[in-house]
Amino acid sequence: MKKKLILVVSVLAMLLAAASVALAQTESVSYVGFITNISGAEVLVEEDPQDPVLGGVGSNKGYFTVTGETEIFRLVGGDALAPATFEDLESGQLVAATYSGPILESYPSQGGAESIVILADAPTDDVVPEPPAGETDTVQYDSAV
Numbered sequence: 001m002k003k004k005l006i007l008v009v010s011v012l013a014m015l016l017a018a019a020s021v022a023l024a025q026t027e028s029v030s031y032v033g034f035i036t037n038i039s040g041a042e043v044l045v046e047e048d049p050q051d052p053v054l055g056g057v058g059s060n061k062g063y064f065t066v067t068g069e070t071e072i073f074r075l076v077g078g079d080a081l082a083p084a085t086f087e088d089l090e091s092g093q094l095v096a097a098t099y100s101g102p103i104l105e106s107y108p109s110q111g112g113a114e115s116i117v118i119l120a121d122a123p124t125d126d127v128v129p130e131p132p133a134g135e136t137d138t139v140q141y142d143s144a145v
Contacts, residue, residue: 028114030098031062035091035122041066043089043116044108045097064097064113071115084118092122 033047043066048059066072066086073081074088089095100114 028098028100029103029109029111030096031060032096032119033059033061033094035089035093035095036061038089038091041086043095043097043113045095061107062097062099062103062109062111064099064116065111066113066116069100070113072118073115074118075120081117088118089116090122093118094120 031045031047033045034049035043036046036049037044042063044061044063046059046061049061064070070086072084072086072088074084076082096115096117096119098114098116099109099111101112103109103111
């Protein structure tokens with residue numbers, strides 16, 4: 001009888017501990033930042049990849065593993081969301097990424113992605129840069145020639 005009581009108390013203690021862990025993970029964790037790397041199904045999102053002091057080393061960042069359960073959207077027309085796919089994700093895009101389930105306590109953090117919302121596309125390479133301050137791009141010809 002004493003062994004059964006000890007077993008029941010042990011099982012109740014384990015259930016209580018498991019319930020407290022489950023309650024601790026109900027709060028979702030999100031990052032708003034830039035995609036800096038896509039490797040396989042993992043997307044690295046960094047809040048400030050160009051951090052001038054630490055070169056991005058100290059900014060919040062995390063690996064989000066995309067699965068078949070991950071919802072991917074694109075922000076359109078202010079606050080409307082349109083469905084998107086994993087293939088729509090590119091380095092340089094501004095995104096809001098939310099973890100699903102447990103998150104590894106590492107740096108960068110790692111976990112499954114519940115959702116990724118593309119907020120802005122990556123800058124394109126065909127954008128013509130502005131000339132440095134004080135310089136113009138006009139050519140002056142000598143009229144004496």
